[in-house]
Amino acid sequence: MxxxxxxxxxxxxxxxxxxxxxxxxxxxxxxxxxxxxxxxxxxxxxxxxEILFPKTDEEYITRCIKETMSNCFLCDDRWKKTTPRYPDDLISGGRLIKGDCVLFPNLFPVASYHAVIMVGKEHYRRLSAFSPDLVNDALQLAFSFIKRVFEMDQTRKYWTINANYLAPAGASLVHPHFQLLGDEIPSTHHERLLSATKKFYDSNGENFWKALVSTEKDLGLRYVLEKQGCHVLTAFSPMGTNEVLVVWPEIRSFLDFGNAEILIMAEAISMTLGFYEHLGFSTFNFACFSPSLGSNENWGSCIMRIVCRQNMVPDHRTDDYYLQKLLQNEIAIYSPENLASIFKAFVGIDS
Structure with missing residues (x-):
């Protein structure tokens, strides 16, 4: 319950x-x-x-683009010479390429497998310019890499797909990119998710994420839409600004994503980022979590959290202070119910 x-x-x-x-x-x-x-x-x-999240400064963004583009190691095919490569026994040629997206190892890894995906050739994109096709190409690389690694090393069973976009969200470069983390040990939040969902199943005899989606759909307060088993809603108690929760209750792990499911994930990300721009935001983080690969437990489901971060302004004030960082509480500018109502109007769904 x-x-x-x-x-x-x-x-x-x-x-x-x-x-x-x-x-x-x-x-x-x-x-x-x-x-x-x-x-x-x-x-x-x-x-x-306006104090917590001042309006995006477009002139500042233009200046940042000009100041960083010439030294960007991803622009103008410089990635071919400047990015590291995986061993050929893992990836022939050391990198994976699809369309304008490229996957390569992070030069400063924080996991046994820490890959970076260049998302397109453009140095900067508005949030509405992360098209479903572009995001799909990037995600295709992500899932191909995860499956390839797991075939070779089944101890690396905990994976997340992540993104920081622009400096206020923690990005060290302007050029759009995603990141993959895979290891034998999950992150703190990942471990808490898995432990709590298993505990809920053991206590209630049902999958938490199935129960959540069913309940939210019946209530209609925070539920936005569903497409082929992918459910989009706003979080009752958000972990970040304007949190959007994407849930695949029937998908047990990243190994179960096929091309159709990956495209729908790309559409959900693209739609949410366009919505964030509609609200006046210019940066984001996301993290997609999978139960341990190969486990196939009934209590497990894949989920994604997407949040806004502070806008691009000179000398931006962080949106992550003692309340969030140390007390681990979050504040909401829009109520989740209001956010869902605006989101549904944005995508053309009657509330």
Whole structure:
């Protein structure tokens, strides 16, 4: 059984912006139904959005593009000489190529298999320019690499597909790229996801992600759409700004993704990034999680979290401070229900 636990509290103070009037600011604490992390909703934060997330500075982006393009090791086919290669016994020629996308090893790995995927030849893309076809080419490389590695080394069974886009999201270069991590040890969050979903199954006799999708679809508050087994919704207790949750409840691991499923994933990513641009955001992170490869457990499903990050402005203020980094709480500018309603309108679905 899925529980959506929340609690409302008030903060009382004399507000100088209202002539010293005593006000009650209502806050809502929400607890994630699987992991228990807390997010905080406040209508008052909407009025602070321009401070928390100032509008993207297009002139600043143009300047960044000009300043970084000439030294970009991915532009103008420089990747052919500047990027590392995998051993030929893993990948013939050392790199995987599809269309304008290229996969190669990260020069500074944080996992046994840490691959980078150059996403297209363009040095910079607006979020709406991550087309389904382009993202599909990048993801095809990702899944091909994962399956190839696992055929050779079945101890590397924990994989994620990830992205940082632009400096406020942690990217060290402007040029669009995705990253793969594969190892015998999962990340902290990955391990928590797997442990919690197994515990839910053991206690309730059902797959958490199937139950979540079914419940959210019935409620209709945060559910956006479904296409061939891929479900898109907003998170009840988001882990990041404007979190969109993509769920494949019937897919047990990355090994089960075929061409059709990969294309639908690409469409979900492209659609969400276009929506973020529609909201006025210019950066993002995502991470896609798989149960351990080869496990094929009934409790496991693949999921993806996509979030906005701080906008591209000079000397940007981080959106990840003590509240998120150390207290591990998150705040929401849009309520998940409002976000879902706007998202559905964006893709032409009646609420």
């Amino acid at each position: 899925i529980r959506f636990d929340s609690r409302k509290v008030n903060a009382r103070f004399h507000n100088p912006l209202e002539g010293g009037k005593l006000v009650n600011a209502e806050l809502e604490y929400r607890r994630d139904p699987l992991l228990g992390h807390i997010s905080i909703l406040s209508d008052g934060l909407a009025g602070k959005r």
